[in-house]
Amino acid sequence: MNIAADMSIPTWADVVAAHERIAPHIRHTEVMTNEDLDRQAGARLFFKCENLQPPGAFKVRGASNAVFGLTEDQAATGVATHSSGNHALCLAYSAGRCGIPCNVVMPRTAPQAKKDAVIGYGGRITECEPSTSSREEVFARVVAESGGDFVHPYNDPRVIAGQATCSKEFLAQVENLDILIAPIGGGGMISGTCLTVSSIAPHVKIYAAEPAQADDAMRSLDAGRIIADDAPETIADGLKVPLKELTWHFVSNHVTDILTASEQEIIDAMKLSWKRLRQVIEPSSAVPLAVILKNPKTFAGKRVGTIVTGGNVDLDRLPWTKH
Amino acid sequence: MNIAADMSIPTWADVVAAHERIAPHIRHTEVMTNEDLDRQAGARLFFKCENLQPPGAFKVRGASNAVFGLTEDQAATGVATHSSGNHALCLAYSAGRCGIPCNVVMPRTAPQAKKDAVIGYGGRITECEPSTSSREEVFARVVAESGGDFVHPYNDPRVIAGQATCSKEFLAQVENLDILIAPIGGGGMISGTCLTVSSIAPHVKIYAAEPAQADDAMRSLDAGRIIADDAPETIADGLKVPLKELTWHFVSNHVTDILTASEQEIIDAMKLSWKRLRQVIEPSSAVPLAVILKNPKTFAGKRVGTIVTGGNVDLDRLPWTKH
Numbered sequence: 001m002n003i004a005a006d007m008s009i010p011t012w013a014d015v016v017a018a019h020e021r022i023a024p025h026i027r028h029t030e031v032m033t034n035e036d037l038d039r040q041a042g043a044r045l046f047f048k049c050e051n052l053q054p055p056g057a058f059k060v061r062g063a064s065n066a067v068f069g070l071t072e073d074q075a076a077t078g079v080a081t082h083s084s085g086n087h088a089l090c091l092a093y094s095a096g097r098c099g100i101p102c103n104v105v106m107p108r109t110a111p112q113a114k115k116d117a118v119i120g121y122g123g124r125i126t127e128c129e130p131s132t133s134s135r136e137e138v139f140a141r142v143v144a145e146s147g148g149d150f151v152h153p154y155n156d157p158r159v160i161a162g163q164a165t166c167s168k169e170f171l172a173q174v175e176n177l178d179i180l181i182a183p184i185g186g187g188g189m190i191s192g193t194c195l196t197v198s199s200i201a202p203h204v205k206i207y208a209a210e211p212a213q214a215d216d217a218m219r220s221l222d223a224g225r226i227i228a229d230d231a232p233e234t235i236a237d238g239l240k241v242p243l244k245e246l247t248w249h250f251v252s253n254h255v256t257d258i259l260t261a262s263e264q265e266i267i268d269a270m271k272l273s274w275k276r277l278r279q280v281i282e283p284s285s286a287v288p289l290a291v292i293l294k295n296p297k298t299f300a301g302k303r304v305g306t307i308v309t310g311g312n313v314d315l316d317r318l319p320w321t322k323h
Numbered sequence: 324m325n326i327a328a329d330m331s332i333p334t335w336a337d338v339v340a341a342h343e344r345i346a347p348h349i350r351h352t353e354v355m356t357n358e359d360l361d362r363q364a365g366a367r368l369f370f371k372c373e374n375l376q377p378p379g380a381f382k383v384r385g386a387s388n389a390v391f392g393l394t395e396d397q398a399a400t401g402v403a404t405h406s407s408g409n410h411a412l413c414l415a416y417s418a419g420r421c422g423i424p425c426n427v428v429m430p431r432t433a434p435q436a437k438k439d440a441v442i443g444y445g446g447r448i449t450e451c452e453p454s455t456s457s458r459e460e461v462f463a464r465v466v467a468e469s470g471g472d473f474v475h476p477y478n479d480p481r482v483i484a485g486q487a488t489c490s491k492e493f494l495a496q497v498e499n500l501d502i503l504i505a506p507i508g509g510g511g512m513i514s515g516t517c518l519t520v521s522s523i524a525p526h527v528k529i530y531a532a533e534p535a536q537a538d539d540a541m542r543s544l545d546a547g548r549i550i551a552d553d554a555p556e557t558i559a560d561g562l563k564v565p566l567k568e569l570t571w572h573f574v575s576n577h578v579t580d581i582l583t584a585s586e587q588e589i590i591d592a593m594k595l596s597w598k599r600l601r602q603v604i605e606p607s608s609a610v611p612l613a614v615i616l617k618n619p620k621t622f623a624g625k626r627v628g629t630i631v632t633g634g635n636v637d638l639d640r641l642p643w644t645k646h
Binding site: 051056271275 | 598634638643
């Protein structure tokens with residue numbers, strides 16, 4: 001697949017610039033370990049806790065790289081995006097810190113807690129129907145009216161360069177990693193990881209973890225082209241979106257393998273993470289641990305870095321409790 | 324109240340020695356902050372996350388100070404204690420790391436998860452009935468048979484010196500604190516905090532936080548003598564035990580005030596901590612935040628250090644979900 005003319009592939013220099021730009025606005029997140037999880041996996045596991053970012057997800061890296069990299073003219077009209085999840089929160093958070101407008105198109109069915117968070121950070125929500133056609137129509141109107149710069153959740157070189165700062169920190173925090181693993185949805189975090197690893201640690205293998213019920217990235221890698229599912233259903237709600245041209249570029253060139261886990265395996269790994277790491281992490285963030293425990297031949301004896309992508313969870317609707 | 328002849332009051336030199344002794348066996352825990360919590364409190368809040376200790380509680384500090392300070396002869400027969408909570412886990416954990424026996428007397432009604440954890444760390448459990456008389460009788464027999472050194476959960480100078488290393492780290496991590504606050508049950512953590520603060524930061528005020536339904540420490544401070552309740556009922560299960568002579572010494576001399584929170588306020592603060600800090604913390608650990616939010620006149624405008632004491636929670640029985 002060709003990359004569109006207006007879409008440049010981000011480079012290592014972009015990552016270094018991004019890290020300098022966003023450092024004052026993000027948390028240099030902690031790496032956690034746990035002996036019991038190591039025993040269960042037969043590996044040495046390191047968890048980089050992006051759930052500890054102020055708005056609760058790694059996406060603040062890419063969002064703040066886009067926001068704080070705007071020209072003065074661009075900043076005047078602010079940013080715009082469509083997202084029902086962490087990208088919306090993180091873009092609103094970053095725009096709020098920068099003092100610029102942020103317009104977010106969200107389906108009216110999005111969780112009220114997410115909407116409240118966007119508004120709390122100073123974002124402006126325009127609701128659409130939960131369909132692609134409605135979203136595109138409403139978003140086009142919002143952009144036309146606001147003049148906001150569109151920051152795509154992942155198919156944007158500024159966003160990928162921002163996400164790449166996570167593995168840049170991780171490789172500096174933990175020596176001699178054999179493997180880096182992260183969840184894959186649209187592929188923003190994995191693409192950033194590919195960018196960093198191919199630039200400064202090409203011996204580290206990159207694995208992606210995906211819900212079996214939303215395994216479009218795995219099937220894409222097998223088929224050699226992007227396969228997009230219509231409306232996959234999984235508890236890992238951050239991982240429902242398909243790859244796009246930029247993220248496909250990185251995934252197809254640098255990912256060793258994509259492994260999947262069932263819904264129950266994801267829930268079990270999420271609960272295990274809460275219990276052992278004592279971190280509140282969202283279902284999407286538990287998919288890597290689920291596949292690590294499921295594939296000992298791939299991970300046993302290795303030093304494995306896992307990116308814990310976020311911690312925005314509805315505490316009233318935990319997947320292992322009745323409601 | 325006089326201190327028994329065999330019970331010396333720990334000094335700052337003991338704290339410094341304890342910190343050197345236990346440093347390889349504990350986590351130098353992170354301090355978390357959150358802008359939303361700051362806004363709600365009208366203060367600058369810092370949370371020292373002892374829930375991140377490997378066995379999930381600050382009590383690993385005192386326990387490992389006792390264990391690793393044993394003579395070779397004492398180590399041969401190991402340690403013994405009675406506890407249904409974090410002290411049991413932490414003593415078993417520390418003894419396991421040291422490779423010495425650990426006998427724990429636990430009520431047969433203690434949560435199976437706690438028993439499993441003690442056994443998982445290599446501890447040996449002897450069950451008693453859930454009454455003081457049964458516990459004392461069984462414990463006396465276990466000590467006679469094993470010869471283990473009794474490590475009291477809090478009324479032990481080695482334990483208090485160990486807990487004091489927490490505020491020693493905290494004061495080095497955060498500059499210019501005005502207040503330190505921690506939950507109070509038997510008073511081990513608060514006593515350690517008193518020891519550190521009175522030694523190296525006497526301008527810092529110390530507050531203790533207690534469930535209104537187990538407010539024996541507050542009533543003790545008011546009355547000028549230890550008041551012990553028979554069997555208080557509170558969700559903050561780590562805070563049901565009464566002060567003893569050593570902890571009373573520190574509390575009565577150095578604590579500015581003891582503030583209480585209702586059960587619902589504790590649950591709300593616990594849930595708020597999970598949501599904002601994205602840390603799994605137990606109910607006892609939420610009592611300080613509950614009293615901070617309830618007493619703005621005391622805390623507003625201040626830099627407040629809160630000790631988050633532990634994160635051992637039954638994830639299947641969260642207080643805000645039906646079960």
